Amino acid sequence: MSKKELSEKLLYTKKSVYEKTDDARIDAAFAYAKGYAAYLDAAKTEREAVTVSIEMAKAKGFKPYTLGMPLKAGDKYYYDNRGKNLYLFIVGREPIENGIRINAAHIDSPRLDLKPCPLYEEGGMSFFKTHYYGGIRKYQWVTTPLSLHGVIIKNDGTSVTVSVGEDENDPLFYISDLLPHLGRESDKKPLGEAFNGEKLNILIGSRPFDSESDSNSIKLNTLSLLYDKYGITEEDFLTAELELVPAFKARDIGFDRALIGAYGHDDRVCAYPALTAILEEDAPKATLMCVLADKEETGSDGNTGMKSMLLLDLIGEISLALGGNPATVRANSKCLSADVSCAYDPNFADAFEKRNTPLLSCGVVLTKYTGARGKSSTNDARAEYVGWLRGVMDRAGVVWQTGELGKVDGGGGGTVAKYIANHNIETVDLGVPVISMHAPYEVVSKVDVYEAYLAFRAFSRA
Ligand code: MN
Numbered sequence: 001m002s003k004k005e006l007s008e009k010l011l012y013t014k015k016s017v018y019e020k021t022d023d024a025r026i027d028a029a030f031a032y033a034k035g036y037a038a039y040l041d042a043a044k045t046e047r048e049a050v051t052v053s054i055e056m057a058k059a060k061g062f063k064p065y066t067l068g069m070p071l072k073a074g075d076k077y078y079y080d081n082r083g084k085n086l087y088l089f090i091v092g093r094e095p096i097e098n099g100i101r102i103n104a105a106h107i108d109s110p111r112l113d114l115k116p117c118p119l120y121e122e123g124g125m126s127f128f129k130t131h132y133y134g135g136i137r138k139y140q141w142v143t144t145p146l147s148l149h150g151v152i153i154k155n156d157g158t159s160v161t162v163s164v165g166e167d168e169n170d171p172l173f174y175i176s177d178l179l180p181h182l183g184r185e186s187d188k189k190p191l192g193e194a195f196n197g198e199k200l201n202i203l204i205g206s207r208p209f210d211s212e213s214d215s216n217s218i219k220l221n222t223l224s225l226l227y228d229k230y231g232i233t234e235e236d237f238l239t240a241e242l243e244l245v246p247a248f249k250a251r252d253i254g255f256d257r258a259l260i261g262a263y264g265h266d267d268r269v270c271a272y273p274a275l276t277a278i279l280e281e282d283a284p285k286a287t288l289m290c291v292l293a294d295k296e297e298t299g300s301d302g303n304t305g306m307k308s309m310l311l312l313d314l315i316g317e318i319s320l321a322l323g324g325n326p327a328t329v330r331a332n333s334k335c336l337s338a339d340v341s342c343a344y345d346p347n348f349a350d351a352f353e354k355r356n357t358p359l360l361s362c363g364v365v366l367t368k369y370t371g372a373r374g375k376s377s378t379n380d381a382r383a384e385y386v387g388w389l390r391g392v393m394d395r396a397g398v399v400w401q402t403g404e405l406g407k408v409d410g411g412g413g414g415t416v417a418k419y420i421a422n423h424n425i426e427t428v429d430l431g432v433p434v435i436s437m438h439a440p441y442e443v444v445s446k447v448d449v450y451e452a453y454l455a456f457r458a459f460s461r462a
Pocket residue numbers: 106266267296339340
């Protein structure tokens with residue numbers, strides 16, 4: 001064997017989707033990206049993602065599920081958990097005790113939430129106080145156009161849905177920053193001190209109610225406008241869930257249009273492929289489930305997060321309805337914890353260990369473990385399961401790579417993988433590499449998004 005032949009046989013070289021596939025595959029990825037961009041624009045919050053995903057599921061014949069319903073092969077159901085978390089499943093042809101194939105992504109993203117008493121007036125302007133949600137670099141959110149989304153629950157129990165800033169004719173919202181001319185002292189501070197959470201106040205008004213000088217006239221005018229539009233008073237903010245997100249739409253990035261810039265790729269870039277993969281199945285062999293979870297960015301606690309009992313309840317109910325033992329079903333189930341990874345960024349090369357960091361456009365990322373400080377607090381997937389998945393993806397021609405989140409002891413992060421694995425379900429992380437994760441505008445590669453979709457599809461059918 002020549003040295004060249006031996007090298008090809010023995011050495012592993014990571015190659016991009018462009019090197020490993022053909023023009024037809026790239027064209028398919030670009031076409032798929034159009035649907036994804038539309039989903040991003042329509043689903044900026046977890047509530048909107050649930051609403052849009054249910055519409056897509058209904059169009060494919062999915063029906064609402066209630067706990068305890070009888071089930072049979074081919075049934076397609078969705079379970080809307082409080083409008084913030086969605087489960088979809090299709091009953092397979094084979095016995096339920098063979099296990100369920102689960103794709104679990106999350107649909108909440110870092111953002112700024114309104115405090116319960118948000119409204120105040122100062123210096124000729126009215127503002128909202130915020131409490132940020134998830135991990136953000138605070139300096140990235142100032143002087144950025146923002147839109148307001150969410151619900152206000154009035155004391156008679158009625159709900160008002162709010163979405164301001166997405167339509168071109170809507171007003172936007174804004175957080176101010178210091179001008180560079182006066183920034184000398186601020187520039188000397190570490191970033192975390194120069195930009196603190198109590199400065200992330202949203203500019204929402206500046207016109208007083210009338211010409212009389214009055215200390216609360218701008219605030220009153222803001223409230224008067226809100227009353228006219230939504231019928232709400234200041235007290236109604238006490239029971240609201242209002243979220244500020246970047247007002248940008250998803251757009252192509254670069255002359256070649258090969259990347260997508262958008263708010264909330266983490267984790268809609270896995271949610272959309274996981275969702276579209278299950279929506280196109282009709283009579284699958286295995287029972288399939290897709291989870292679109294809330295609360296991942298704050299640790300998965302609460303009844304709409306992955307630590308909720310609901311996953312176990314649904315697996316239990318599905319098992320019993322089909323004559324299976326829930327414990328056996330869980331023991332034989334397989335899960336892809338569908339979440340993003342970081343893509344190597346040459347502008348910050350020092351933060352990464354390049355040999356083990358996902359590279360943009362090199363396909364979907366299989367992450368055996370996340371965690372920090374010696375793999376603490378992670379699901380470190382079993383090699384046998386990782387190996388099984390490798391075979392599934394290779395046989396389906398999926399372009400994939402492995403990934404670790406940055407350098408050892410450089411930081412770290414977690415996903416929902418461990419919460420699902422703790423239920424005795426084989427689980428590993430699989431997702432799309434992202435540039436500038438958690439920034440108001442994140443970037444992904446269209447070819448990676450499509451390989452993720454192909455991976456979820458292969459997993460469903462394996
Ligand atoms: Mn994520």
